[in-house]
Amino acid sequence: MYPVILKQVSKHYRLGSVDVPALQEVNLVIYPNRFTVIAGQSGSGKSTLLNLIGCIDRADQGDVIVAGQYIAQLPDDALADFRARHLGFIFQNFNLLAVLSAFENVEYPLRMLNIPAAKRRTRVMDLLDAVGLADKAHHRPGQLSGGQRQRVAIARALAPAPQLVLADEPTANLDSQTGKAILQLMRRMQLEHQVSFVFSSHDPQVLAEADDAVLIRDGRIVSVEQRDRSAVKKQEVLV
Numbered sequence: 001m002y003p004v005i006l007k008q009v010s011k012h013y014r015l016g017s018v019d020v021p022a023l024q025e026v027n028l029v030i031y032p033n034r035f036t037v038i039a040g041q042s043g044s045g046k047s048t049l050l051n052l053i054g055c056i057d058r059a060d061q062g063d064v065i066v067a068g069q070y071i072a073q074l075p076d077d078a079l080a081d082f083r084a085r086h087l088g089f090i091f092q093n094f095n096l097l098a099v100l101s102a103f104e105n106v107e108y109p110l111r112m113l114n115i116p117a118a119k120r121r122t123r124v125m126d127l128l129d130a131v132g133l134a135d136k137a138h139h140r141p142g143q144l145s146g147g148q149r150q151r152v153a154i155a156r157a158l159a160p161a162p163q164l165v166l167a168d169e170p171t172a173n174l175d176s177q178t179g180k181a182i183l184q185l186m187r188r189m190q191l192e193h194q195v196s197f198v199f200s201s202h203d204p205q206v207l208a209e210a211d212d213a214v215l216i217r218d219g220r221i222v223s224v225e226q227r228d229r230s231a232v233k234k235q236e237v238l239v
């Protein structure tokens with residue numbers, strides 16, 4: 001497993017004639033198999049940073065290296081394929097396809113990767129079981145609660161066995177109890193699947209759960225706190 005590396009990364013937006021510096025000379029390493037939270041005030045650059053790490057957008061300057069690949073070297077079609085193979089995404093509004101069942105939503109990224117049907121079925125049912133929704137496989141998103149929808153989204157993100165799962169404010173649209181349960185589920189999935197999770201969040205519950213907490217202000221990283229949570233992890237794995 002590779003770390004994500006950002007070297008001297010800058011990103012600007014243009015708003016009419018105004019230049020908006022969203023990220024400025026960011027240097028950051030996101031270590032494998034950790035729970036990393038990017039925290040900062042509204043407008044500080046969290047989503048921009050997550051979009052660059054998630055290869056949804058490209059840097060204006062500097063290097064973004066994900067899964068050992070310099071992202072700037074990939075043309076757009078190769079980048080879409082790279083994303084599908086190596087990255088999973090969880091969104092605050094879940095982004096499930098309303099006309100598909102829970103099963104079909106989780107299956108979707110595997111279809112995109114041309115995984116054979118029998119293998120898809122096993123993988124999807126294992127994941128739905130792991131997120132506690134095996135009995136809801138045929139329900140559509142409209143027949144599920146917010147927390148259940150986010151569970152489907154977590155299963156979908158993990159379906160292609162990505163190196164990295166990115167989540168933009170994953171608990172923002174959930175009440176605090178449900179948010180807590182979703183956070184615990186994501187932590188369990190992160191440990192069981194040996195995958196890196198990177199979140200942006202304002203939520204103190206999410207920040208408290210971080211292995212690594214990255215604080216961003218005005219487009220610059222102001223601190224990175226690495227916590228030794230090995231004792232916690234051992235306990236969680238044992239239970």
Ligand SMILES: Nc1ncnc2c1ncn2[C@@H]1O[C@H](COP(=O)(O)OP(=O)(O)OP(=O)(O)O)[C@@H](O)[C@H]1O
Nearest residue numbers: 013014015020022041042043044045046047048049
């Ligand atoms: N498409 C865009 N066009 C112009 N400016 C943008 C665009 N997207 C973001 N920005 C600006 O870039 C800066 C960083 O925005 P970003 O969305 O990354 O912050 P954020 O920390 O994720 O904010 P929030 O917590 O409110 O989602 C802000 O000043 C924002 O106004």
